[in-house]
Amino acid sequence: MSSLQIGPHTVQPPVVLAPMAGITNAPFRTLCREFSGGKGLFVSEMITTRALVERNEKTMQLIHFDATEKPRSIQLYGVDPDTVGKAVRMIAEEDLADHIDLNFGCPVPKVTRKGGGSALPYKRNLLRSILRAAVGNAGSLPVTIKMRKGIDDDHLTYLDAGRIAVEEGITAVALHGRTAAQHYSGTADWDTIARLKEHVGAISEIPVLGNGDIWSADDAKRMMRATGCDGVVVGRGCLGRPWLFGDLVAAFEGREEDYARPTMKEVADVMVRHATLLGEWLGDEARGVIDFRKHVAWYTKGFSVGSEMRRKLAVSSSLAELADHLSALDLDQPWPAGADGPRGRTSGRDRVVLPDGWLDDPYDCAGVGADAELDTSGG
């Protein structure tokens, strides 16, 4: 069975839970790890470097790992080499994680308007400075990057970014096969993953990971075959479906017959467990159930639940209330065909909002406004 090497960490099978802001916190990672038997790599939601360096209270909670989580994987988002360097040094010196991923994929206008997120790799020298600062302060920690194809089809950046990553000592690169302009629309372009693998493979042996539109464990194997990539990063397919990680492990171990097809009752049990873990993590049951609300539609997708009941589930404010509503469902329902396939965000946007003159010179050495770092909503 193939494995993935991220610095000192062997990831077997080569499957990674994509960082998702507001989703891949410690409770969600715990659930996914329970289903995978601890196999795979599970990346935290994105942490902004400035908030980390300033020891913002909420940020310090976000970087919490369960005692059994190994390796501990943190994703950072930063736009300023100095601040990124300080954040990485803090993680290394204070032993806060075992792996650092850097996010260059965020497409939200609030961030690209300032030159951050998926707009940043266009400025090759700035990208290089950030990577250099990160690797230079990481000690023995492996640093990886995650990016998109580019800003739009006329401004692709992934091949240059892959080369710069190799030159700056990055341990692995992951590519989401969409441009920023696409947001989550259309289909991910797996050909670009193959092209990046070839491009990086010509100068280095660092792993290339593919990301985008893996909705089933079979999709993961298909992407690896189609692109030659060394591992897969799975995001939206896990929303309301943490057992997908069990399927991924089964697929790579040749146990396709073990794919989970949970009944409504089994899904309801996972829902209660997820909400319980969130409550424990937040130190308050009600806050946990409220944070869980966003997951309800994903867990119940395709099941015969009814809009009124979906609404009730999504406004529950205690575990007892949530469990009570769930017990009123037809719990014998088998896993519905309608639950397979795409889930989560699938929409797009035409034009990427950028700072004035951003596209004029890919090699100028201007920095990015610190306010490009305020976003917390992902990639």
Ligand SMILES: Cc1cc2nc3c(=O)[nH]c(=O)nc-3n(C[C@H](O)[C@H](O)[C@H](O)COP(=O)(O)O)c2cc1C
């Ligand atoms: C709700 C949500 C939050 C996300 N947050 C992040 C993030 O914090 N960092 C990041 O690099 N990507 C983030 N992403 C992008 C995913 O990591 C992934 O690249 C993208 O969803 C494509 O993979 P998929 O088709 O498997 O979902 C987010 C995506 C979603 C849907």
